[in-house]
Amino acid sequence: MTWKQMFTSSVGKKLVMGFTGIFLVLFLIVHVGLNACIWAMDNGVMFNKAAHFMGANVVPRILEIGLFAGFFLHIIQGYMLEMQNRKARGTAYAVSYGNKGSKWYSRSMALLGTLLLLFLIFHIKHFWVPSRITGLEPMLIDGKEYHNLYGEMLVVFENPVIVAFYVISCISLAYHLAHGFQSAFRTIGINNPKYTTLLESVGYGFSIIVPLAFAMMPISMHLGWVN
Amino acid sequence: MLDAKIPAGPLDQKWTKYKGTVKLVNPANKRKLEIIVVGTGLAGASAAASLGELGYKVKAFCFQDSPRRAHSIAAQGGINAAKNYQNDGDSVYRLFYDTIKGGDYRAREANVHRLAEVSTNIIDQCVAQGVPFAREYGGLLSNRSFGGTQVQRTFYAAGQTGQQLLIGAYQALERQVALGNVKMYTRHEMLDVVTIDGKARGIIARDLVSGQLERHFGHAVLLCSGGYGNVFYLSTNAMGSNVTAAWKAHKKGAAFANPCFTQIHPTCIPVTGDHQSKLTLMSESLRNDGRIWVPKKQGDNRKPGDIPEDERDYYLERRYPAFGNLVPRDVASRAAKERCDAGYGVGSSKQAVYLDYAAAIERYGKTEAGKRGLGSASHDEIIAMGKEVVKEKYGNLFDMYEKITGENPYEMPMRIYPAVHYTMGGLWVDYELMTTVPGLYALGEANFSDHGANRLGASALMQGLADGYFVIPYTVGNYLADEIRTANIPTDHPAFVEAEKAVADRIAKLKGINGKQTVESFHKRLGKIMWDKCGMARNKEGLEWAIQEIRKLKAEFWSDVRVPGEINEMNPELDKANRVADFIELGELMCLDALQREESCGGHFREEHQTEDGEALRHDDKFMYVSAWELNGESNWTLHKEELNYEVVKPSQRSYK
Amino acid sequence: MEHTTINIKLKVWKQANTQSKGYFESYDVPGISTEMSFLEMFDVLNERLIAEGKEPIAFDHDCREGICGMCSMYINGKPHGPWEGTTTCQLHMRAFKDGDIIVVEPWRAAAFPVIKDLMVDRGAFDRIIQAGGYISVNTGNAVDGNALPIEKEKADNAFAAAACIGCGACVAACKNSSAMLFVSAKVSHLALLPQGAPERKQRVMNMIAQMDKEGFGACTNTGACEAACPKEISITNIARLNAEYLSASLTTA
Numbered sequence A: 001m002t003w004k005q006m007f008t009s010s011v012g013k014k015l016v017m018g019f020t021g022i023f024l025v026l027f028l029i030v031h032v033g034l035n036a037c038i039w040a041m042d043n044g045v046m047f048n049k050a051a052h053f054m055g056a057n058v059v060p061r062i063l064e065i066g067l068f069a070g071f072f073l074h075i076i077q078g079y080m081l082e083m084q085n086r087k088a089r090g091t092a093y094a095v096s097y098g099n100k101g102s103k104w105y106s107r108s109m110a111l112l113g114t115l116l117l118l119f120l121i122f123h124i125k126h127f128w129v130p131s132r133i134t135g136l137e138p139m140l141i142d143g144k145e146y147h148n149l150y151g152e153m154l155v156v157f158e159n160p161v162i163v164a165f166y167v168i169s170c171i172s173l174a175y176h177l178a179h180g181f182q183s184a185f186r187t188i189g190i191n192n193p194k195y196t197t198l199l200e201s202v203g204y205g206f207s208i209i210v211p212l213a214f215a216m217m218p219i220s221m222h223l224g225w226v227n
Numbered sequence B: 001m002l003d004a005k006i007p008a009g010p011l012d013q014k015w016t017k018y019k020g021t022v023k024l025v026n027p028a029n030k031r032k033l034e035i036i037v038v039g040t041g042l043a044g045a046s047a048a049a050s051l052g053e054l055g056y057k058v059k060a061f062c063f064q065d066s067p068r069r070a071h072s073i074a075a076q077g078g079i080n081a082a083k084n085y086q087n088d089g090d091s092v093y094r095l096f097y098d099t100i101k102g103g104d105y106r107a108r109e110a111n112v113h114r115l116a117e118v119s120t121n122i123i124d125q126c127v128a129q130g131v132p133f134a135r136e137y138g139g140l141l142s143n144r145s146f147g148g149t150q151v152q153r154t155f156y157a158a159g160q161t162g163q164q165l166l167i168g169a170y171q172a173l174e175r176q177v178a179l180g181n182v183k184m185y186t187r188h189e190m191l192d193v194v195t196i197d198g199k200a201r202g203i204i205a206r207d208l209v210s211g212q213l214e215r216h217f218g219h220a221v222l223l224c225s226g227g228y229g230n231v232f233y234l235s236t237n238a239m240g241s242n243v244t245a246a247w248k249a250h251k252k253g254a255a256f257a258n259p260c261f262t263q264i265h266p267t268c269i270p271v272t273g274d275h276q277s278k279l280t281l282m283s284e285s286l287r288n289d290g291r292i293w294v295p296k297k298q299g300d301n302r303k304p305g306d307i308p309e310d311e312r313d314y315y316l317e318r319r320y321p322a323f324g325n326l327v328p329r330d331v332a333s334r335a336a337k338e339r340c341d342a343g344y345g346v347g348s349s350k351q352a353v354y355l356d357y358a359a360a361i362e363r364y365g366k367t368e369a370g371k372r373g374l375g376s377a378s379h380d381e382i383i384a385m386g387k388e389v390v391k392e393k394y395g396n397l398f399d400m401y402e403k404i405t406g407e408n409p410y411e412m413p414m415r416i417y418p419a420v421h422y423t424m425g426g427l428w429v430d431y432e433l434m435t436t437v438p439g440l441y442a443l444g445e446a447n448f449s450d451h452g453a454n455r456l457g458a459s460a461l462m463q464g465l466a467d468g469y470f471v472i473p474y475t476v477g478n479y480l481a482d483e484i485r486t487a488n489i490p491t492d493h494p495a496f497v498e499a500e501k502a503v504a505d506r507i508a509k510l511k512g513i514n515g516k517q518t519v520e521s522f523h524k525r526l527g528k529i530m531w532d533k534c535g536m537a538r539n540k541e542g543l544e545w546a547i548q549e550i551r552k553l554k555a556e557f558w559s560d561v562r563v564p565g566e567i568n569e570m571n572p573e574l575d576k577a578n579r580v581a582d583f584i585e586l587g588e589l590m591c592l593d594a595l596q597r598e599e600s601c602g603g604h605f606r607e608e609h610q611t612e613d614g615e616a617l618r619h620d621d622k623f624m625y626v627s628a629w630e631l632n633g634e635s636n637w638t639l640h641k642e643e644l645n646y647e648v649v650k651p652s653q654r655s656y657k
Numbered sequence C: 001m002e003h004t005t006i007n008i009k010l011k012v013w014k015q016a017n018t019q020s021k022g023y024f025e026s027y028d029v030p031g032i033s034t035e036m037s038f039l040e041m042f043d044v045l046n047e048r049l050i051a052e053g054k055e056p057i058a059f060d061h062d063c064r065e066g067i068c069g070m071c072s073m074y075i076n077g078k079p080h081g082p083w084e085g086t087t088t089c090q091l092h093m094r095a096f097k098d099g100d101i102i103v104v105e106p107w108r109a110a111a112f113p114v115i116k117d118l119m120v121d122r123g124a125f126d127r128i129i130q131a132g133g134y135i136s137v138n139t140g141n142a143v144d145g146n147a148l149p150i151e152k153e154k155a156d157n158a159f160a161a162a163a164c165i166g167c168g169a170c171v172a173a174c175k176n177s178s179a180m181l182f183v184s185a186k187v188s189h190l191a192l193l194p195q196g197a198p199e200r201k202q203r204v205m206n207m208i209a210q211m212d213k214e215g216f217g218a219c220t221n222t223g224a225c226e227a228a229c230p231k232e233i234s235i236t237n238i239a240r241l242n243a244e245y246l247s248a249s250l251t252t253a
Helices: A003-008 A010-040 A045-056 A058-089 A109-134 A149-156 A160-187 A193-222 B011-021 B042-054 B092-102 B109-129 B161-178 B244-251 B284-288 B315-319 B329-344 B358-371 B379-405 B460-480 B494-513 B519-534 B540-560 B572-596 C038-051 C123-130 C152-162 C169-173 C180-191 C194-214 C224-228 C236-251
Strands: A138-141 A144-147 B034-038 B057-061 B182-185 B188-196 B199-207 B213-217 B220-223 B262-268 B291-295 B353-356 B414-423 B440-442 B625-633 B636-643 C005-014 C023-033 C101-105 C114-116
Touching (some): A003 A010, A010 A058, A010 C194, A010 C236, A045 A058, A045 A149, A109 A160, A149 A193, B161 B182, B161 B460, B161 C123, B161 C152, B188 B494, B199 B220, B199 B494, B213 B494, B315 B329, B379 B414, B440 B460, B494 B540, B494 B572, B540 B572, B572 B636, C123 C180, C180 C194, C180 C236, C194 C236
Antiparallel strands (some): C005 C023
């Protein structure tokens, strides 16, 4: 089987979704870990240092390309699968099976994903673009100049609409993960019930803790819980 | 007198010798020979697959939407094979002997011996195909025991043995379809056999989706179309199971053998009302642990739990102390009918007896308490443990009972009643499974050959697969070896044109009657006549009456049936009308056969012929033969006899007391 | 069993043939005994329709004991109706109450075109099996059945997967009309057994290719198939199929 055949079958496409999904989950761990530095109560020193490391060191920069590729594949493939899957139904049912057979969020991955895509666009505009392209106010730490990403966050999250938008997006992320986390592992073939049940529990835990942590960031900043 | 063409020589050498001397067809010629297989159950699917593997060009037909739906799939219990894996004294001879005895000495020795011989190959073949038979912890195959035998020779896959075997054969068939050796026609029904110069040369089939008639040529035609139990309307058969293919063959000259030999299964869920469309079997294995009883008082309307022990009549244990609840199917069925007819039946219809698990639950509970070292367990705890054990053994059957009846069989006894299950009779075939029409074969339940007057449990699957996998690949070659010079006959041959026209005319006639009564209502009426007069017990007066009634019903059918819809479209009512018309004609022949056979044997019980205590009484001096009926014209049959010569087994009166 | 008589209203999909446009037709069905099976209720209605000179409703059914896989109604938004682990033919009217409106639709999937009314063409399943759902062993090739011991747990798991009756409820239930539960049940059945090993890789790749060709959707692990399956086939089989596919595609040329 050629690589092309391997990844263009329906199972192959799902493998792409699964592997990129797991990669994005790993990214979330790094991201949430770094961002948690805002709660160091040091006026953003630790956070800005960490952000600087991510922006300046070559390893994260290479990984960042991978990250963009991962996002790109996950999004494009997701939409293509959604289209293909919708076509497979033909005529719609008058009465839907609904929640009798599955969780609503497991059936709404494309919708949740679209919300996350919207969020991603704004999120990149809010932080990535200024940090990497247009530039940010500098901040002096130990006599060295750092981008004050922390300051930028404080500015952006002054706006309650943006905070609300971020919180809603985190809820979308939570549900997307609640299904996606364990589904990704099934898709790549984990089938021993001993592991699938474990992954299910870990998945639920992950999908609550990580989005909650993310959601607390704009809230903390808006309400001045940091510093 | 019919010649079964049984090879000469000692019984246990016949098949080996036959295989060693039979004519062969070389591979190049096989490619030129076409074989039609009608029906894709165990016999049909295994035959089509095996013949495709040999290199013949095969066309297979089924009326269902996929070959995997055939009713072989519904067999629950298991499949017998003389493997002697249990080291309990089984052998080919014992399987042969049990089958002959179980069939009440009305089966052909040579066929049954061959069946027992190939039984072991079937298991090997099925295992190789991936049939997931039950296994022991050591990884080896597991066996269970079944009615009518003293050894454990039944292989099984939980309660779905038929399904797993059929899927195995179906997969082998689909593999041949993929390889281009078999062409599969689903949703097609055979409506006639085409004969040219006395030989079967093809069929007329109807595409059930478009309603179009099609002509198909074949050097040989194999009918694997199952039994005709649906002549009774209510049976454990599938709704679509029908006699049409076999009956068309009969009309084209194939003799029909022992039509009155029908098997009534004792443990089915009783009828609930006029709406009943089919009956569901509860596996025979339930009789291993359940106790069958009725109240001692007639018309006792108390709930079963309120009837004290000493007011219960465990009639099987009373009448047959040696075998008790494990007497053969025909005996258990008749005993239930006797009690109900005498007014001791239970349930709202009074046409049911109790199958009680209370004693088994308590017994298992006590054993379990002993195993777990709970000597002081209370009665409730014992019952709870017993229920767990019973659930593990029979859980799926109990669930099925609860779904259908709404009653919990763990709490109250199940109600059961006998129902039509299998037909031992069928198209007469010789040793090579060829009917009296050259080139026309019948396999599986569609033929009559191996079960005599009563079939033992777990033998139907064995016979279907034996015929398809291991018998027909040899015997059909013996015929086809002489056909290699026969070029394919084009289907514009007058015989095809004529046959198709006859089919089209009949369909047009059915549709054109445009009467008032539905097909279903005729089928129900036929079923009632057959069940009442040609069911578990028959007598001269009743059968004569039934024949007259069926003739009247036939006239009424052909003048007042209503078939809605159009001919050239998907029309299930039209399909059914075609089948019911044939069932009516078959019903008459069954009654005629039952009337002619002035003895009781196996599933055929003539009230005039019973012992003093009501047991079946065989007349070997007068009826040691197969009745093969040839159709001459409407309601006009000639009886041909095939004498049964028992060279090895000595027939004796069966006793289970 | 206590039984009552109920009056219900049916809304049934009617469609003359594959090409024509379908629509819902309503029927009042009075006097139904709760002891009837769901299909017997249809029989009663059809008998009445024929007597009234109307077209009966066409539906697939055969064994009526829950094993052949032919019956296929989507009842009130659930394949095979409200009971768990039950085929339409084993569903009984006890499941409904007086005055209920029951909506009955055919399986909906582009790969299962409607033939008439509630009947669909499931030939796609046969073609998927043809693509590799078998073990290539000609009649007569086999060694002794006990020559190859099989671990009981594996044999039991293979059996559980092989219990699939090919009814198509999984496709009907899946929001993507995916046939993955069906395909994975067959792949698992044969992959778990040593007899299936020689063709293991080709089997999974070919069956998936055929599944895609038939136009079924992809699996998103929602679990709707498992919930609707009358034989309660586990979606663990789908994960096993994925593993089989991954390893086959990585290790073949």
